[in-house]
Each structure stands twice: as structure tokens, then as C-alpha cells.
Amino acid sequence: xxxxxxxxxxxxxxxxALMTLANSGALGLILRDLPESLRPSVRSWQAGTLxxxxxxxxxxxxxLPLAVMVTLSNGAILLGLTIxxxxxxxxxxxxxKAWHFLPAAAGTLAIFWSSAFQPDTLVRILAVSLASxxxxxxCVAILADxxxxxxxxxxxxxxALFLAIMVLNGFRCVYFAWAGIPSDFSIADNxxxxxxxxxxxxxxxxxxxxxxxxxxxxxxxxxxxxHAASTDHLTGLANRRTLTExxxxxxxxxxxxxERVAIALIDVDAFKSINDRYGHxxxxxxxxxxxxxxxxxxxxxxxxxxxxxxxxxAVLTQTEPEQAQLAAERLxxxxxxxxxxxxxxxxxxxxxxxxAVSQEGDADxxxxxxxxxxxxxTAKSAGRNxxxxxx
Numbered sequence: 001x002x003x004x005x006x007x008x009x010x011x012x013x014x015x016x017a018l019m020t021l022a023n024s025g026a027l028g029l030i031l032r033d034l035p036e037s038l039r040p041s042v043r044s045w046q047a048g049t050l051x052x053x054x055x056x057x058x059x060x061x062x063x064l065p066l067a068v069m070v071t072l073s074n075g076a077i078l079l080g081l082t083i084x085x086x087x088x089x090x091x092x093x094x095x096x097k098a099w100h101f102l103p104a105a106a107g108t109l110a111i112f113w114s115s116a117f118q119p120d121t122l123v124r125i126l127a128v129s130l131a132s133x134x135x136x137x138x139c140v141a142i143l144a145d146x147x148x149x150x151x152x153x154x155x156x157x158x159x160a161l162f163l164a165i166m167v168l169n170g171f172r173c174v175y176f177a178w179a180g181i182p183s184d185f186s187i188a189d190n191x192x193x194x195x196x197x198x199x200x201x202x203x204x205x206x207x208x209x210x211x212x213x214x215x216x217x218x219x220x221x222x223x224x225x226x227h228a229a230s231t232d233h234l235t236g237l238a239n240r241r242t243l244t245e246x247x248x249x250x251x252x253x254x255x256x257x258x259e260r261v262a263i264a265l266i267d268v269d270a271f272k273s274i275n276d277r278y279g280h281x282x283x284x285x286x287x288x289x290x291x292x293x294x295x296x297x298x299x300x301x302x303x304x305x306x307x308x309x310x311x312x313x314a315v316l317t318q319t320e321p322e323q324a325q326l327a328a329e330r331l332x333x334x335x336x337x338x339x340x341x342x343x344x345x346x347x348x349x350x351x352x353x354x355x356a357v358s359q360e361g362d363a364d365x366x367x368x369x370x371x372x373x374x375x376x377x378t379a380k381s382a383g384r385n386x387x388x389x390x391x
Contacts, residue, residue, distance in 0.1 A: 044087035052080035107131025154215035
């Protein structure tokens with residue numbers, strides 16, 4: 001009967017290794033569809049899980065000398081965990097330090113010593129648990145960092161998974177320390193409750209963890225697509241689509257609340273001459289310069305967008321005509337006071353601004369935008385580099 005139990009336990013580790021290989025293979029299939037920015041982290045996670053799978057597979061070969069089997073299997077698992085840690089770091093654009101391999105190296109050395117020279121099963125278990133605890137704690141620290149936390153459910157799931165493995169490993173250590181370890185102890189012996197749980201805990205990272213990591217990559221990709229769809233690729237500002245959606249929403253909410261909406265339509269003066277004289281690349285740099293100057297003067301609640309060409313629109317929080325005009329003056333001066341430098345040349349840039357504040361005659365946001373456009377052309381006709389308030 002005990003022989004069958006041992007076979008069942010070894011089979012569990014073989015199945016676990018195969019499941020890990022399958023998950024790693026699935027991750028490899030989607031690698032080509034991911035952007036270059038995500039591929040290094042995915043490759044690291046895939047490599048880590050493959051090495052972990054190899055470590056699990058070694059548990060199925062009890063004929064190997066104990067010192068060899070235990071050292072290679074647990075060393076592979078610790079190394080695989082470290083490389084998965086590297087994948088989490090790369091996902092957030094963090095550099096890996098050489099000392100990050102110390103827990104795996106120290107744990108593997110302790111395992112070898114306590115199996116080849118001074119055999120002690122409890123020391124081996126504690127060494128594996130402590131080393132994996134340190135590696136997983138490093139992963140948790142990254143995932144829990146609020147400066148990088150993006151609120152994705154998959155990121156929270158992966159962090160919770162790491163914490164769960166840390167807690168279960170801690171309970172496993174406490175159990176063995178309290179219950180004692182028999183002289184004929186084997187990891188393939190299901191007579192120990194901790195050994196029955198061990199394969200289940202081991203399956204959490206390469207199986208559930210890989211799924212959570214894949215979802216985390218998918219959510220990052222989805223957010224990038226959403227950002228690209230709502231952002232002007234040249235300046236990083238909101239694009240026309242985002243402006244239209246946000247502007248219409250603010251316009252409707254202002255009517256419900258009995259408030260006003262103010263917008264400033266900003267056009268770069270004599271922009272065509274820059275393109276004609278210095279080329280379109282210089283024109284793109286000039287637009288980026290203007291965008292940065294305008295953004296530095298907009299408040300956190302203002303919405304600044306590039307709607308095409310050399311035209312920008314700001315939806316302002318200052319909704320009274322006089323306040324809106326003063327805000328527009330600050331935007332105009334921000335551009336005027338910061339000349340554009342191109343290959344050592346200082347090229348002064350100016351903008352003409354048209355201001356429109358919503359009133360009863362405005363049917364929608366588009367009509368408000370048209371009035372601001374008319375005011376901007378009035379500013380152009382009056383000499384440029386000025387602000388005009390729509391009637």
C-alpha cells in the first residue's frame with residue numbers, strides 16, 4: 001500500500017511538471033503577439049517556469065543519490081523563482097541586482113551541505129522555505145509599490161498568490177518543526193499532511209501564477225491600446241476624440257448644474273513657415289515644445305488637447321469670462337516666453353487664442369467650439385499673438 005502511495009506522490013510531481021511545461025508553452029505562443037516592451041519580462045517568466053518544471057520533474061527520480069536529487073531539484077526551483085522575480089522586475093522596468101541571486105545560491109548551498117555532509121531534513125526544508133520566502137517577498141514588494149501599482153486585478157491576484165505561498169510555506173516549516181521528522185522521511189510519502197499539501201502549493205505559482213502573469217500582460221496591453229486611442233501620438237496630449245467626448249460630457253453636466261464651460265482654442269502663429277524653412281521634423285519638434293509650454297500652465301482639472309495640425313484646445317476650469325481670459329493670457333505668455341531652440345537657433349513662437357464661454361444660445365459643445373474658433377480667427381486678423389473673447 002505504501003508503495004502505491006509513493007508512486008501516486010511521484011506521479012503528482014510528474015503531472016505538475018507537465019502542467020508547468022504546458023503553461024510555459026502557451027506563454028511562448030502569445031510572445032510574438034506582444035509589444036517589444038513586454039517581451040523581456042515574458043521571456044524571463046517563461047524561462048523561470050521551465051526551470052521550476054525541471055525541478056519538479058527531478059522529484060520523480062528517487063533512484064538518484066539523495067544529495068544529488070535534493071540539491072538539483074530544489075536548486076532548480078529556487079533559481080526558477082529568482083528568474084520569475086526578474087520577470088516581475090522587467091515588467092515594471094526595474095533593473096536586477098546581482099545580489100538578487102543570493103537567496104537561491106545560499107539556499108542551494110545549505111541544501112547540499114545538509115544532504116551530503118551533515119544530513120538534516122529539517123535544515124533542508126527550512127533552507128528552501130527561507131530562500132523562497134525572500135524571493136517571493138521581493139516580488140510582493142514590487143507588486144505592492146503604490147508608485148507603480150496600476151490597480152489591475154491580475155496584478156493584485158499575483159501578489160495575493162505570492163503571499164499565500166509564503167504563508168503556506170511558513171505553516172509547513174512550523175508543522176515539521178513541531179511534529180518532528182522521522183528518520184525514513186521522504187517527500188513522496190503521503191503519510192505527512194504537509195507532504196500532501198506540498199504539491200498543491202507547488203502548483204500555485206507555475207499554473208495559477210502564469211495565468212495571472214499572462215492576464216497582467218494583457219491588461220497592460222489593453223491600457224496601452226486605450227491610451228493610444230485617446231492620445232495624440234506626437235505630443236502625448238489628449239486627441240480630438242478624447243476632447244469631443246470629455247467636452248460634450250462637461251457641457252451636458254454644466255447645463256444640468258446650471259454652470260458654464262469655457263474653452264480656449266489655440267493656434268500656433270506662422271507655423272507653416274517653420275515647416276517650409278526647416279522641414280517637417282522641425283515642425284514636429286516645435287509642436288512638442290508648444291505642447292509642453294501649454295501643459296505647464298494648465299491646471300490639474302483643465303483638459304488640454306491637440307486637435308490636429310498646429311491647433312490646440314483647452315477646456316478650462318475658470319468659467320467666468322474674465323477668469324477664462326486671464327487663463328488664456330497665461331497660456332499665450334507661456335509660449336511667448338519660452339523660445340523654441342533648433343540646432344542652436346532660437347526661434348520665437350507665438351499663439352493666437354480664441355476664448356468662448358458657454359451661454360444659453362449654445363446648443364452643444366460643438367457650437368461652443370465654433371465660437372472659440374471664430375474668436376481665434378479674430379485674434380489672427382488683429383495681429384496674432386493675442387487673446388480674443390467670443391461675443
